[in-house]
Amino acid sequence: MTEQQWNAYHDIRRAVLFEARGLIGYDANHPDDRRDGHFPLLLLLENTPVGAARLDLMSDQTACVRTVAIKAECQGKGHGRMLMAGLEKFASQHEVKRLLVNAARDAVGFYEALGWTVIEAGGENPVLTKELRTRPQW
Ligand SMILES: CC(C)(COP(=O)(O)OP(=O)(O)OC[C@H]1O[C@@H](n2cnc3c(N)ncnc32)[C@H](O)[C@@H]1OP(=O)(O)O)[C@@H](O)C(=O)NCCC(=O)NCCS
Numbered sequence: 001m002t003e004q005q006w007n008a009y010h011d012i013r014r015a016v017l018f019e020a021r022g023l024i025g026y027d028a029n030h031p032d033d034r035r036d037g038h039f040p041l042l043l044l045l046e047n048t049p050v051g052a053a054r055l056d057l058m059s060d061q062t063a064c065v066r067t068v069a070i071k072a073e074c075q076g077k078g079h080g081r082m083l084m085a086g087l088e089k090f091a092s093q094h095e096v097k098r099l100l101v102n103a104a105r106d107a108v109g110f111y112e113a114l115g116w117t118v119i120e121a122g123g124e125n126p127v128l129t130k131e132l133r134t135r136p137q138w
Pocket of ligand 1: 016017067068069070071074075076077078079080081082102103104106107108109110111113114
């Protein structure tokens, strides 16, 4: 990512996941964003950043989806679905077969609409999973 894209990535996450929830302390220098196997992703709409997420590769062809956020004024218009479709494609290209997410409670319906299944409903952040379709063997 360019410096400008890093700034957009942090701005979206800070505004949507912290400020909109009344939280402070967003860390734009968190080492997890630059760790090997961690991929910060930005959704661009005609070159304008509208959403962000991070994909963390784990073991056993599993990856964890982190900090999914669509700009407030862009929510409810299919951009989250688009972001996750791109993320799934990217994950498949990295041989990922299974995605996991620790979801915000009020975002569970979003993941379910995209074919995810709740595997741990209790706790503050329900855990959902989605198996990625394997590519056809030609
Ligand atoms: C959750 C979020 C990423 C969804 O993005 P979005 O662009 O608003 O979602 P979309 O418009 O692409 O919606 C896709 C589908 O999910 C559904 N959906 C979206 N948000 C939902 C929610 N909070 N609860 C239930 N269903 C939801 C939509 O109705 C739509 O279903 P449909 O296509 O069958 O009609 C976005 O609203 C957001 O950033 N929210 C605040 C941060 C957050 O909660 N992030 C998740 C952290 S785990």
